[in-house]
Every structure is written in C-alpha cells, then in structure tokens.
Amino acid sequence: MTMTRRRALSLGSAGLFATTVPFATWINGARAQYMRTRYDAASPEGKEMLGIYANAVGQMKTRDPSDPTSWQFQFFTHWMDEQKAAAIDRIYGPDASPEKMAAEAMWNTCRGHITWASQSDFFVPWHRMYVLYLEKIVRQVSGEDDFTLPYWNYSDPASLAIPEEFRDPASPLFVADRNPGINDGTAVMNGLSTAFMSRTAYLGQIGFNRTLDNNPHGAVHVMVGTTTNMGNVPTAANDPVFWVHHAQIDRCWASWNAAGGANPTDATWTDQAFQFYDPVENQLVSVASGSVTTTEELGYTYQDLVPEPAPLTAMVERDKLTETAPIVLAAAEDVPLTASVDTGPVKLGADPVTARVAAPEQSLALGGPSDKRLYLVIGALATEVQPGVVYDVYLGGPDVAREQRDEWLVGQIHFFNATASIEEAEKTDAVFAFDVTDHMAVLTSEANDGLPTPQVTFAPAGAPAENAEPLVGDIRFVEE
Secondary structure, eight states: OOOOOHHHHHHHSTTTSOBBBOHHHHHHHHHHSSOOOOOOSHHHHHHHHHHHHHHHHHHHHHHHHTTTSSHHHHHHHOSSOHHHHHHHHHHOSOOHHHHHOOOOOTOOOOOSSSSGGEEEEEHHHHHHHHHHHHHHHHHHHTTTTTTOBBBBTTTGGGSSSSGGGGGGSSTTTTOOOOTTTTTTTOOOOOOOGGGGGOSSOOTTTSHHHHHHHIIIIIHHHHHIIIIIEEEEEEEGGGGHHHHHHHHHHHHHHHHHHHOOOOOOHHHHHTOOOOEEETTTTTEEEEEEEGGOTGGGGGGOOOOOOOOOOOOOSSOOOHHHHHHHHHHHOOTTTTTTTSSSGGGGGGEESOEEEEEOOOOOOSGGGGGGOSOOOEEEEEEEEOOOOOOSEEEEEESSSHHHHHTTOOOGGGEEETTTTSSSSSHTTTTTTOOOEEHHHHHHHHHHOOOOSSSOOOOHHHHESSSTTTTTOOOEEEEEEEEE
C-alpha cells in the first residue's frame, strides 16, 4: 500500500521510522524472491520500463514533499537547493513527526560532494543504495512489481544523446532546464571515457571509484546541465534523467567487478552505513557499504555490461604521436611553469589556457621497461560559479587545442565536484588522472635535449558562464 502522510502519522512513535533496520535484517529482506534485470534504455524492454517510470514520476511529483515517496523528498535526499534546516522547518513545521525524522536523517547525504567530499570513497555504494530504493518506490507507486530502472548506455556510441523519452515536453520525464541541444537530441555526450575499467584498485586518487566519479559521471552531469539542474550538485537529482544516468554508473561498477576489480575489504569501508527509506517496510533502513557490493545479492543483474578495454599498449597510435610531436614540443617561453598550488592557480576562461608542467625526475617517459604507468594529475579545482562546460585537456600548447589534435587530447576535466576556493580545494584529494605514458615516451624520444617540460592546455568544450572563474591549483605527473 502506498504510504500517505496520514498513514505515517497514525503509526506514531512506535511505527514508521521508530527504529532503523540493522544490516543483518535488511539484507535478508533486500534479496528478491527472483532475479530482476535492468535494461538498456534503448532496448524494447528498457522503453517499456521508461513508460512505467514516467507514470510513477508524474504521480510522485504530485505528492506532498513531506512524504518520503514524493519526488521532492527523494530529490532532497541527494542534495538541496536551499538550507536543510530551513526546508525542514518550511515543510514539517516545529512539531516532531516520523517523516521529519526521516528527512533529518536522509536529506543532503550524497557521498562524494560538498559537505561529504571527504567521504568520496563511498561514491558508488551510496548511489547504488539511492537508486535501489528509488526503484522500490517506483514499484510501489506504479503497482508494477517487475519494474527495474533502465540505464542510459552512453558507453554505446549509438546512445550518446539523451533518450528520446526525456525529450518529450508532454512527459513527466521532460525538463526544459537542460543545456542547448540536449532536448532536441543534437547535443551528445562527447569525450566520455571508460578509463575506469583499466584501474586496478578501487581506492586512491587514480583508483576506480575516483576515476568513475570524474568521467563519465561528472562529465555527463555537466554536459546535460544546466547550472540550475543536472550540472550542479544541489539541483542534479531533480531531473528524472539523473536516475537512468546513475543506473549506468552502477552498471559501470558491476562491469568493473565482473572484469576482476576488487572492492575494499577494510572495515572502515565495509561497515560504513547510510540511511534510506524502504517503502516495503515503511521505515528507515541502515545499510552498510559492504552489503551492496554484488548486484545479484540485491536481486538484480544488467542486460549487458561495459566491455573490457583494449590493452593499454594498443590505446595510442604512436606513429601519429611521433608525426605531430614537434608541434607539442614547441613550448612557448612566456608560459609559466606550474608544478603545484604554491606557484599560484591557473585561471581558465573562454579561450584555451596553457601551463607548463614540471616533468617527473624519474619517469616512464625515459623509455625503460616498467609495469607502472605515468599519469597527468590535475587537482585543487575551485570555482564559485559553475562554468557549465567541460574542459578538454591537451598535452601541448594552444595551437594543439585550436587545431583539435585528438591524438594529444588526454581527457576532460569539469568543476561539478569543485569547491568554492583554492584553500578549500587544497584540503581535498579530489583529482583527475590521465594515462599519458605513451604520449610522454614519444615526446622524450623526439626531444633534442632530454626529458621535456611539457605544456598542458585547457580548452572549453562550449561557452562557459560569463561570471565563472574556474581555477586549477595543481598540475603534476605521478607514476603508479
């Protein structure tokens, strides 16, 4: 039965949300009686599920925001576009209630962003739980017990545009506040990476979790946009496409595990619990990260998985790199050497911006055999106003970026997770890391005077917000 505010309140302090369900009890109830499949949104099954999803979203949007099955309650669970205490007071008033207790426990709890940036290691388990319980709510609201949330498979080149169901102005899935071209299908998710599949460890700055969070996760948020919708953490979950995007992110985690990636086993990670509303039990549940590491244990699988990547040695066309290396090595003398935040941040703008980066003292770029890789690491990102675009990152100067020399395009950065100031950014370990082993090996072999001091250029993929002043405070090389 769908929970209403009257039903919740009638249970009083002895009913709804009186206690949270511990892990052992929760996991037994979470296991489905049979295995469900989450489908590609472009498949016939996925399109059927999107129809169910649209109907449920429409109903959820009409419910009082105090109801944990309402759209606004679930949106606020991720993050909010207003102060939490003020919103709770506005919606619930001064008196205690079971729903108010749930809001206090759940709202603004997304791991990996803003207040919880220091807990970024829990990015994928927190969002797996979030999607799982939204899926349960949709089943209850729709009455369709077989419902599963489809995934937007932008790892497929044929599915880079937002699914057409989200572009229909008559649908509850439609949101006008998206970037230009998104709602007519002409703007697509260019530059997305599957580098997360090549990461050998879950944790760390160059680990799977952080890499996936950056790209495709954050990149898709920014490209769908805007800074008052998907492109900004406080408003992101208000767009229904958020959930099929995060079903895809969850699929990426399942794919990495299936390819041999191992999740953390330390108790500090496995025992970390988060609270969500379970519509079946009509109460809060406390779910540990270690209990959601396998989709089969949670009662679902995916129609298919992200393919394993090509061997690293086959990922770069070395002949093309060698041919164009002189352009990259033509360093501009007036470009400052930028090795860390101590030298001052690099301010990005509407045109390509270039910095010189100190080459590593001992590097794989010297050509010696090693089982390690060389990464260009970019961190300490700060902006008070979201620029609303991603920035392409090139090894080389502005001409390499202007000519769009794709062989020297090593990745993209964005400011979706950025702090408001460099001082705050320095306290986090959030970075982007790009494998440049082959690139640097070619530059070293082609340089006339030893290991080069390469340039790095940031070029906006679109027009950034005029009042945005994004800063990059840390650019360096790391071997791992």
